[in-house]
Amino acid sequence: MAEEQSSTEVSSSKTITLRIAKSNPEHDSRSQFAEFKVPYERWTTVLDAILDVKKHLDHSVAVRYSCRQASCGSCGMKINGRPGLACFTKISELNSDVVTVEPMNNYPIVRDLVVDLEGMFDTHKKMKPFIINEESEVATNTREFLQTPGQVEEYIQFSNCIKCGLCNSACPTMATDSSFLGPQALTQAYRYVADNRDKGKNERLKIIDESHGIWRCHFAGSCSQVCPKGVDPAMGIQMLRGYLLGFKK
Amino acid sequence: MRESIIMKIHYGTALGAVVLVAVHVLFRITMMSYGDSLQYENVIANYKFVPYAIMLELILVLLSVHGFNGLRVILIELKQGRSYEKAVTYGCLAAMAILIAYGSRTILMTSMGMT
Numbered sequence: 001m002a003e004e005q006s007s008t009e010v011s012s013s014k015t016i017t018l019r020i021a022k023s024n025p026e027h028d029s030r031s032q033f034a035e036f037k038v039p040y041e042r043w044t045t046v047l048d049a050i051l052d053v054k055k056h057l058d059h060s061v062a063v064r065y066s067c068r069q070a071s072c073g074s075c076g077m078k079i080n081g082r083p084g085l086a087c088f089t090k091i092s093e094l095n096s097d098v099v100t101v102e103p104m105n106n107y108p109i110v111r112d113l114v115v116d117l118e119g120m121f122d123t124h125k126k127m128k129p130f131i132i133n134e135e136s137e138v139a140t141n142t143r144e145f146l147q148t149p150g151q152v153e154e155y156i157q158f159s160n161c162i163k164c165g166l167c168n169s170a171c172p173t174m175a176t177d178s179s180f181l182g183p184q185a186l187t188q189a190y191r192y193v194a195d196n197r198d199k200g201k202n203e204r205l206k207i208i209d210e211s212h213g214i215w216r217c218h219f220a221g222s223c224s225q226v227c228p229k230g231v232d233p234a235m236g237i238q239m240l241r242g243y244l245l246g247f248k249k
Numbered sequence: 250m251r252e253s254i255i256m257k258i259h260y261g262t263a264l265g266a267v268v269l270v271a272v273h274v275l276f277r278i279t280m281m282s283y284g285d286s287l288q289y290e291n292v293i294a295n296y297k298f299v300p301y302a303i304m305l306e307l308i309l310v311l312l313s314v315h316g317f318n319g320l321r322v323i324l325i326e327l328k329q330g331r332s333y334e335k336a337v338t339y340g341c342l343a344a345m346a347i348l349i350a351y352g353s354r355t356i357l358m359t360s361m362g363m364t
Contacts, residue, residue, distance in 0.1 A: 173326065176326050176327055177325070177326045177327075177329065178329055179329045180326075209251050209252050209253045210251075210252055211252055211325060211334065212325070212329070213252060215252050215253070215255075215256045215322075216322070216326060244253040245253070245257065
């Protein structure tokens with residue numbers, strides 16, 4: 001495709017070449033890159049650059065975004081080959097004159113940079129991502145479930161998951177095993193198993209203990225490398241294995 | 250069988266095999282020179298020494314179970330599908346049984362002097 005120039009009037013003299021993978025599986029399975037010259041400032045994020053292109057150069061670029069502050073997990077994509085949130089990645093941090101954005105691996109492509117996250121949400125739901133406890137803390141004559149700081153520490157980092165899907169995209173097992181539950185779901189299983197208020201441990205352990213479950217993780221650790229919220233799915237998965245191997249009760 | 254039980258067997262057989270193969274290798278290099286230990290008479294003598302033959306049989310079983318389960322894992326990660334996975338599981342079990350039966354036959358025949 002022809003190289004185009006942003007018409008935005010900006011104070012910056014610095015520009016990058018933004019390469020956007022464009023594809024529409026409904027029409028053609030092939031993907032091609034469209035290149036655009038985009039001005040940027042020190043604070044410009046990859047999402048800002050994509051939206052600049054969308055506003056001034058190519059309205060047809062498909063991108064999913066919402067909060068622009070790494071809270072919603074909508075704008076996950078591959079940025080220079082590495083999964084990341086477009087709103088959380090500054091162009092100046094990439095140290096490259098060319099920024100290539102592609103849809104995340106291991107998900108079906110909807111169009112351009114948008115992937116279908118339905119599969120991830122399905123496996124997430126499969127983990128019963130809620131506290132299972134007969135005693136409700138909202139009933140009368142009951143009190144809230146008190147936890148010590150140590151008990152909270154057991155799971156708190158895993159509750160930071162924003163379901164952006166970057167961990168599943170980086171996972172090498174997911175690249176070949178489409179039935180694998182994936183680091184996102186397994187981490188969420190651990191988040192609830194490790195919560196002392198929860199009584200659904202055995203149910204969850206049964207769900208993950210299947211042929212495409214927790215045992216297919218090879219501990220590559222790439223899920224933990226790409227998580228924008230500092231969650232360590234690889235560790236969660238190993239801790240969860242501890243329950244199944246009888247090291248943890 | 251639950252996958253956790255299969256994987257416990259997988260890890261257990263790996264540990265067992267590492268220990269027994271280490272013993273086997275140590276026997277080869279400590280009793281006599283490595284070259285001499287591979288002489289025909291010495292190899293046959295190993296098989297005729299019953300505790301050693303039992304150890305060889307154990308190594309055969311441990312490595313077969315571990316190896317074929319590893320192969321099953323690789324194959325089901327490579328491709329998915331109900332009938333395919335069933336075929337892989339039963340295929341690996343059958344191959345494992347055949348290998349153990351053939352290896353055991355060799356160990357048994359040699360230890361009984363049927364060479």
